[in-house]
Amino acid sequence: MNAKLKIALLALLGFSTASCASKRAAKKSSDKEMQKIETDTVDTRIMLMYGVPMPDGRPVMIVEDEKTMDAKEFPDGSLVKPISEEEAKRLIDQMRAEEQPDSLDLQISVMYGVPFPDGEVVHEVSESEVNAKAFEDGSLVKPVSEEEAQRLIEKMRAEEKAEK
């Protein structure tokens, strides 16, 4: 029995969603805010435990896009909005200030013998990232050097130690 017949029989039994695929064309629009129109096959996939839903091919459009107004346009037309160093620093400071572990959390962390996470965003935007350059092929390359990575890890360790 071939696969198509099996799918048809499954549908007859009322299990039509067990395996199916359909096509959906992206709607045409003159909306200037629309950044991209995609046409794609929509396929039902097994929902994996740590997977993500399959994109359904609809055009992706930021509804509240005032934040991207000042984004820079790179040669390939993509918009990239890096966070400024000041903004990143401000957010990190804000999180640190907010993150005073309460007594319940402290007790639990002691019970399990592990440090309490300080809620810090591990990623701090470095100057090299902010100044990322677009290359001729349009790709944006923001490498973090090994030294920079090492520095960040050491900083995290030192802060964790200080927290303890």
Added chain:
Amino acid sequence: MKGKRLGLRKWLGLKLFKGLYDKAVEQHELRTLFWECTLRCNLRCRHCGSDCRVDVEEQDMPLADFLRVLDEEVTPNTDPSRVLIIFSGGEVLVRPDLETAGHEVTRRGYKWGMVTNGMALTRERLYSLVNAGLRSVSVSFDGFEDAHNHIRQNRLSFERARDAIRHIRSVEGLAYDVITCVTPAMIDRLEEWKEFLISEGIERWRIFSIFPAGRAANDPTLHLTTEQYRRLMEFVRTTRREGCIKLNYACEGFLGGYEAEVRDHFYMCTAGVSVASIRVNGDISGCTSVRANYTQGNIYRDSFWDVWQNRFKPFRDRAWTKKDECEGCKVWEFCRGGGMHLRDEEGKLMYCHYNMLK
């Protein structure tokens, strides 16, 4: 209340589906590729299957190494538009080059998505990722503030996750869902939680329950009792029938009478069949939920495509699972020994969902 028993209609459906599964195994078309790009995390969740932490010994995989595999092994052998790449961790947002990674993957014709705890997903970061090609995102959201913050061990985590979801909802066309890991603390509040998610405008919801791996293995307070598990199944079934929110139970295991009623599809473990993962150290395996050592190769030693085509035997031929409690089980032909993530290093089944249903 449904239980283990299969009716005739469902039994026939499963028989037909079994043939489709065999076909999928035979073809083993790569459809989902996880890239475990980091094991670092800005949280330390009690139930973490990966045992992630802020300070990990394992360095992040350099982006160039992953792109090399795509360029030399995956792209020449697949249609990139049919392969979904999922950035997973750890917490992917701790990687400073995520936008670059997304941009490079998109440029090669792949769609990509990510799973996040939402802690660091500001509006600006989200928009930046969307502009780098992000098309799907899943956010972990484990319950009301007390329950979520308890399990995440951070008193800001609920608020951050909720804000992240609100930002995501401001991007039209971006596929998303929220994932709730149901623990005993939430089982009595599921109805209320559902109402909350609906009131937040969330349309897609995924539920899973704890399986004994990583840190969760050592915390019995996270595990549902048989009674609680059955209540969970009933809740999922009823909610799906109501149709107010699109709810799916994750691909945990075969569920007897609940098959096709708590998920959109019949049970099938696709790890190593259509799903592969590249771990942070270069190991090649099935889905990232498989924490025991079923590594099939390593990108630094082996050809990824050769491994995908010619290895993965334990994933594609599950006859070896027909032992212990699975030996003689009358639904093995549909279940095939449960999910690969439920097998320990020795191949023993750690948890049988079917047996939880009396």
